[in-house]
Amino acid sequence: MKKLALSLAAALALALPAQAQSKYPERPITMIVPFAAGGPTDIIARIVSENMSKTLGQQIVVENVAGAGGTTGITRAVTAAPDGYTIAMGHLGTFSAAPATYPGLKYDPINGMTTIGLAGGTPILIVAKKAFAPKDLKEFVTYVKANADKVNEAHAGVGSVSWTTCTLLKGQLGVPKLNSVAYRGTGPALNDLVSGQVDFMCDQIVSVAEQIKAGTIKAYAVASAARSPALPDVPTTKEAGLPEYQIEAWNGIAAPKGLPKEAVDKLVDALDKALNDETVKKRLLDLGTVLPTKEERTPAGFAALIKRDADKLSPVLSAAPKQ
Amino acid sequence: MTEMFANLSLGFGVALTLKNIALCFTGCLVGTLIGVLPGVGPIATIAMLLPITFGLDPVGALIMLAGIYYGAQYGGSTTAILVNIPGEATAVVTTLDGHQMAKQGRAGVALGTAAIGSFVAGCFATLIIAALGAPLTKLALLFGPAEYFSLMVMGLCFAVVLARGSILKAFCMIMLGLLLSTVGTDLETGQERMTFGFPPLSDGIDFAVLAMGVFGFAEVLRNLENPETRDVVRTKIGRLLPSWEDIKQSIAPCLRGTFIGGTLGILPGNGAVLGPFASYTIEKKLAKDPSRFGRGAIEGVAGPESANNAGAQTAFIPLLTLGIPPNAVMALMVGAMTIHGIIPGPQVMTKNPDLFWGMIASMWIGNLMLLIINLPLVGVWVKLLQVPYRLMFPAILIFCSIGIYSVNNQPVDVAFTALFGLFGYLLIKLGFEPAPMLLGFVLGKLMEEKLRQALIISRGSFMTFIERPISAGLLLVAVAILVIALLPSMSKKREEVFTE
Numbered sequence: 001m002k003k004l005a006l007s008l009a010a011a012l013a014l015a016l017p018a019q020a021q022s023k024y025p026e027r028p029i030t031m032i033v034p035f036a037a038g039g040p041t042d043i044i045a046r047i048v049s050e051n052m053s054k055t056l057g058q059q060i061v062v063e064n065v066a067g068a069g070g071t072t073g074i075t076r077a078v079t080a081a082p083d084g085y086t087i088a089m090g091h092l093g094t095f096s097a098a099p100a101t102y103p104g105l106k107y108d109p110i111n112g113m114t115t116i117g118l119a120g121g122t123p124i125l126i127v128a129k130k131a132f133a134p135k136d137l138k139e140f141v142t143y144v145k146a147n148a149d150k151v152n153e154a155h156a157g158v159g160s161v162s163w164t165t166c167t168l169l170k171g172q173l174g175v176p177k178l179n180s181v182a183y184r185g186t187g188p189a190l191n192d193l194v195s196g197q198v199d200f201m202c203d204q205i206v207s208v209a210e211q212i213k214a215g216t217i218k219a220y221a222v223a224s225a226a227r228s229p230a231l232p233d234v235p236t237t238k239e240a241g242l243p244e245y246q247i248e249a250w251n252g253i254a255a256p257k258g259l260p261k262e263a264v265d266k267l268v269d270a271l272d273k274a275l276n277d278e279t280v281k282k283r284l285l286d287l288g289t290v291l292p293t294k295e296e297r298t299p300a301g302f303a304a305l306i307k308r309d310a311d312k313l314s315p316v317l318s319a320a321p322k323q
Numbered sequence: 324m325t326e327m328f329a330n331l332s333l334g335f336g337v338a339l340t341l342k343n344i345a346l347c348f349t350g351c352l353v354g355t356l357i358g359v360l361p362g363v364g365p366i367a368t369i370a371m372l373l374p375i376t377f378g379l380d381p382v383g384a385l386i387m388l389a390g391i392y393y394g395a396q397y398g399g400s401t402t403a404i405l406v407n408i409p410g411e412a413t414a415v416v417t418t419l420d421g422h423q424m425a426k427q428g429r430a431g432v433a434l435g436t437a438a439i440g441s442f443v444a445g446c447f448a449t450l451i452i453a454a455l456g457a458p459l460t461k462l463a464l465l466f467g468p469a470e471y472f473s474l475m476v477m478g479l480c481f482a483v484v485l486a487r488g489s490i491l492k493a494f495c496m497i498m499l500g501l502l503l504s505t506v507g508t509d510l511e512t513g514q515e516r517m518t519f520g521f522p523p524l525s526d527g528i529d530f531a532v533l534a535m536g537v538f539g540f541a542e543v544l545r546n547l548e549n550p551e552t553r554d555v556v557r558t559k560i561g562r563l564l565p566s567w568e569d570i571k572q573s574i575a576p577c578l579r580g581t582f583i584g585g586t587l588g589i590l591p592g593n594g595a596v597l598g599p600f601a602s603y604t605i606e607k608k609l610a611k612d613p614s615r616f617g618r619g620a621i622e623g624v625a626g627p628e629s630a631n632n633a634g635a636q637t638a639f640i641p642l643l644t645l646g647i648p649p650n651a652v653m654a655l656m657v658g659a660m661t662i663h664g665i666i667p668g669p670q671v672m673t674k675n676p677d678l679f680w681g682m683i684a685s686m687w688i689g690n691l692m693l694l695i696i697n698l699p700l701v702g703v704w705v706k707l708l709q710v711p712y713r714l715m716f717p718a719i720l721i722f723c724s725i726g727i728y729s730v731n732n733q734p735v736d737v738a739f740t741a742l743f744g745l746f747g748y749l750l751i752k753l754g755f756e757p758a759p760m761l762l763g764f765v766l767g768k769l770m771e772e773k774l775r776q777a778l779i780i781s782r783g784s785f786m787t788f789i790e791r792p793i794s795a796g797l798l799l800v801a802v803a804i805l806v807i808a809l810l811p812s813m814s815k816k817r818e819e820v821f822t823e
Binding site for chain 2: 286
């Protein structure tokens with residue numbers, strides 16, 4: 001019986017790539033988003049996948065598998081059959097930070113999956129409550145260092161983008177033990193920042209831009225190489241005097257290891273076409289997203305980005321006192 | 324005042340186009356039909372139906388999504404009344420008296436009361452939002468972690484009053500609920516607690532899984548034991564709609580519920596959850612004969628259902644005026660708005676007045692649609708009760724399983740639900756009630772989170788809960804509730820009334 005099953009599996013394994021080569025994709029593709037519907041990653045996944053479906057001639061179905069900072073969904077996606085019918089939209093946290101944050105992680109983002117490409121970069125901003133004393137980033141740095149026992153930082157939970165990027169900031173400022181208040185998600189954290197219960201946080205531009213424009217909170221700097229067109233008045237960390245703090249919360253597509261080349265090529269092409277589409281471009285830019293470069297849209301370029309940020313984050317995150 | 328009417332007329336101008344009315348109707352209908360699947364609450368329904376709005380303009384899409392939300396919310400009450408399965412936390416209270424009414428052959432009256440109560444609450448909530456939306460926003464900002472913690476403590480005290488049987492047993496169940504809520508990843512440290520290294524537990528226990536198990540599955544098990552009891556329901560269906568007498572009894576609870584639910588709905592961090600519980604507690608306290616509660620008192624349906632719907636609507640206030648979602652459903656609405664190119668913020672009202680007022684107007688239209696859709700459906704739902712057990716129970720179990728699976732797409736959730744079903748059966752056999760446990764469970768997560776946030780901000784000083792006036796006030800109310808519930812004379816009366 002076992003033998004029969006084995007030979008059947010072998011036959012299937014032989015037959016599948018051959019089929020995939022000629023016809024991929026011949027049924028709908030599942031894109032796992034490892035977060036709840038409506039979040040920043042989910043929004044980008046839905047915008048991009050809608051257009052990719054047109055190119056591929058098959059619907060990409062977004063499936064939200066939330067849990068454990070996104071690692072539950074990515075684990076399921078990259079341990080699925082490498083046939084091109086299960087892909088995932090992950091982000092900075094699940095692909096670069098997770099190995100250092102979750103010691104028992106069941107996947108290896110560097111060697112254990114097939115990268116497809118980057119879908120978009122999301123700038124990170126350092127924001128504070130309106131009444132917070134420091135006026136600019138330089139004052140902020142001095143103030144935080146001098147008042148490390150008084151300042152409260154807010155984040156959206158261990159493993160979240162705001163936690164990851166702020167832990168990096170605290171590490172670089174030399175105040176890793178700064179008081180940090182954990183919330184369940186960006187919404188409640190932002191609520192308490194607007195009402196002045198907490199002092200500052202780091203988060204993605206899409207979550208905070210409207211509050212900054214309305215003046216309910218203030219922004220010190222954006223941690224990208226260039227200013228964001230969505231907030232042209234906010235200086236970069238380089239301009240404002242903290243050049244080493246460079247981090248972006250990107251979202252990108254990956255698949256199980258060993259994906260047939262045919263499938264990889266078709267997915268890469270579909271992603272590229274989606275990112276060149278005017279409607280998709282406009283919608284992503286409206287969110288404050290930075291469109292990926294030609295290089296970052298390739299599997300190798302995306303893999304390099306994952307490795308670069310993993311190297312940057314691992315030492316800080318591993319050393320971070322988890323309170 | 325004139326400004327408000329000008330704004331509302333702008334809103335109705337937007338919402339009353341044929342297309343938007345059709346979208347609102349479709350949203351409510353689809354939301355009701357999907358939401359009536361046990362376990363499929365508003366979040367799962369909206370997430371599932373989000374893609375169908377992609378082709379619409381932003382205003383139309385949001386009107387439709389809001390319709391889906393109300394529809395799904397109402398659908399949850401339908402299952403609570405008919406089969407004793409609360410679709411979400413706010414419907415837990417409805418099971419207490421709503422399902423009892425169904426057992427007495429008054430399912431139609433219960434459903435009708437819920438629909439009419441929701442409509443009345445919806446009308447008032449729409450007016451409140453239109454008139455006071457902007458100033459009320461300040462209320463949301465007054466509540467920090469300390470105030471919120473005290474509010475939760477007050478909420479827990481409601482649970483004691485909620486109990487039908489012994490206070491001691493209710494207290495045990497609250498504690499059990501609190502304990503269950505601590506399973507999962509620690510918010511501050513990211514360490515796993517009480518998961519036994521079992522990965523599916525790392526995010527804690529899902530509310531739907533627990534509720535579906537201890538209510539839905541356990542109810543099926545209990546009924547299997549004694550299949551004859553429900554034949555009463557099958558032969559005698561009774562009136563389909565509430566009589567004038569019923570309506571007279573419901574008016575005051577309905578208005579009080581609207582006020583309580585509407586106020587709590589504005590608070591950040593899912594204050595709306597408390598609305599139905601608070602309303603039920605107050606109705607039971609005000610009633611001349613509290614012993615009717617838990618045995619099919621119509622006030623126990625009218626009040627909480629109104630509170631539920633008013634809260635569902637005022638929860639839009641922080642989202643529309645502050646741009647901050649107060650709960651998971653609203654977070655999903657933020658996503659939906661963003662996908663349609665409108666990023667919610669404090670300026671939505673000035674930047675997109677047609678959207679802002681159009682949505683408010685559509686809330687009222689949505690409530691009217693719900694009434695129009697649901698009153699005729701009452702007959703259909705009630706007929707479902709006549710389906711023989713051998714068809715009904717497998718169907719309930721299948722739909723529960725589908726619903727549970729669709730929440731997180733995790734098969735293990737279904738297995739957990741079955742486990743909680745056995746546990747719930749055991750509780751019923753031992754005379755413990757699941758409702759206080761669910762309240763403890765829902766509030767436990769929030770309480771722990773807020774307690775720790777408040778203490779981190781105050782650098783470990785417990786005085787913060789007393790020094791802040793709102794927090795101190797809420798704690799005082801909590802103490803008062805406890806004293807009233809535990810006063811020797813009163814508890815003696817309770818014993819007499821509630822001996823099982």
